Amino acid sequence: MSDEITLTLPDGSEKRVAAGTTPLQVAEQIGPRLAQAAVAAKLNGAVIGLGTPLQQGGEFSILTFKDPEGRDVYWHSAAHVMADAVVRLFPQAKPTIGPAIEEGFYYDFHMDRPFTDDDLARIEAEMQRIVAADEPFTCAYLSAAEARRRYEALGNEYKTELVADIVALENGLEPPRGREAIERFEAEHEREYEQVRVSIYDHGQFSDLCRGPHIPSTGRLKAFKLTSTSGAYWRGSEMNPMLQRIYGIAYPDQKLLDEYLERLEQARQRDHRKLGRELDLFSFHEEAGAGLPYYHPKGAMLRYLVTEFATREHLKRGYQLLRTPHLIKSDIWYISGHAQQGYPMYYTEIEGQSYGIKPMNCPGHILIYKTHKRSYRELPLRYFELGTVYRHERSGVLHGLLRVRGFTQDDAHIFCTPGQLNAEIIGVIDFADFMLRTFGFEHFQVYLSTRPEKSVGSDEQWEMATNALISALNEKGLEFDIDEGGGAFYGPKIDVKVRDAIGRMWQCATIQCDFTQPERFDVTYVGEDGQEHRPVMIHRVVLAGIERFLGIMIENYGGAFPVWLAPVQARVLPITDKQLDYAAEVTRTLRDAGFRVELDESSSTLGAKIRDAELQKLPYSLIVGAKEAEAGTVAVRHREQGDLGPVPLADFMARLAEENAPGK
């Protein structure tokens, strides 16, 4: 008697059901296991709740925790349950927003005090009760006016602000900001408030303004954990009040939660700050300043190997080496426009003149370009510098080598004609791809960042530059995401992020087009026509900050560097003192051949020497006892493969030489 609708399932098959059937019922018809795993559904691209009656047919799928959208629904529901628990325990807490995030969820509360670890344990216990009660999530629609009255009664100004946002959004109006603006907005749009409908999701006694959808009931949350608390500004702005945030994670299975916690532990094990200490690579000194790293012999060697390789590869590609001072008169930064953006960040005075410590290398390279008249025949001109810059990072964001105040970039500026732009950008993309792969990264994500609000230059320039980047990406057949407004103030850019061994993404290479600096500094070249023209400038880094790159690299390799990057490639371990002479000879031979080798002269047992070499993650240990000394061999032990048996020293050298190649 009721109308039927047709659902097209993901496998292409069609299913006819009565209009008004819920997705949960559909899932049950498909199979009980699916019904059990279901968290939400998708109809024609829109995520809907399992209890939403289907009124029309179309592309239909059941979402489980395995689907990214399903995961979001699951985590967002967990956030509601957490908010419920918090409000039960702390009636003074005002819920604000609580979204699902990449891994887990959070909820921000306006609170009279921060949450403590004890609070978290209590909140978790309360959540357990809510889950055990298996309360169904239900959805109701209210007029925005009604919702506003409710939240005003509760004294929750954050939610009334969100209601105002929804009303504004629905009517194509600018969302009001600030108490007064919101009150004015409410007064001026009473009619709209009556017309706009907002959804409210309830479970048990808890009710929250929410777009939804949610899982069918709280009992679906199986394994969860509240992971941390922190302060967080309302809407992320320092101008707004600080709220108290609680982070959590939830999974439909305890096993998955355990795996997540295991992943966190793995990340801790390969933390570059921990490895930096254990492998004696670098240190920071409270008495010498935050965010300023000190490289120990092994860390400095690692850094040397990286920069030496980078320099050679630049020279191969026609870049020329530059070196510019760290201190530059402040006037320069006004010409470049950096001063207006807050750069440089450290100043000093010399004989009454203001100088700034360079935060960027570009003006220096421009000065060198301008030392004589340039012909189009010289272009493209590629200037490369391992340029050390200093920037004031806020104390709260410093983080090991990944976020420092003084760092060296593999920085280059390419001056070229507009016609050469495309080929140059492609060249840089290829270069970056080669370099990052050589250092062991295989997965990349590319972003194109467009004009930010605070920017210089004309619309035409921005369009031209943006198009040049897009066409280069298209020519390389690279997929990319667009970061609207994420560009530098002087031009659009391409960013390349790499994925490390445990799945985290790190920003490395960036390629920035710049039509404005050449103008500001009046940079020119003489064209074929004998007239002066304006070159285009490309700012680009591949590894970006060397410090940061080392940090990423250390974590990616987990401290076990490949032979070509290992600060110490092999350690010679004599079994007894009687082999010390032979061991020293082996060490000398290897060093003469250019390998990085150490000799263990301690009087420890062999087992202890091996253990120490393993903990230092050295690629090879060469054990020499009486037999080896006699035969002129070394017993090779590999970091991962263990004992490989005795071989003539020459054979081992051949093996090491082969593995010593970049990228091996």
Place this chain on the structure above:
RNA sequence: GCCGACGUAGCUCAGCUGGUAGAGCAGGGCACUUGUAAUGCCCAGGUCGUCCGUUCGAAUCGGAUCGUCGGCUCCA
């Protein structure tokens, strides 16, 4: 910068509610001369981040400061 937590020997950490510090590893010495992830014994090592307070008395309490750690628009 803001919120919270933390700061004890080179490293990892113990030190209830205030009574002036302890372990393991690392380091030094001695013995052992060892065949693929820790030989034994002995020794030394800390103004408990720094400064100022409270107290008869502070590593323990309060404040400031420096530093470290986790966060600070993935938006109903």
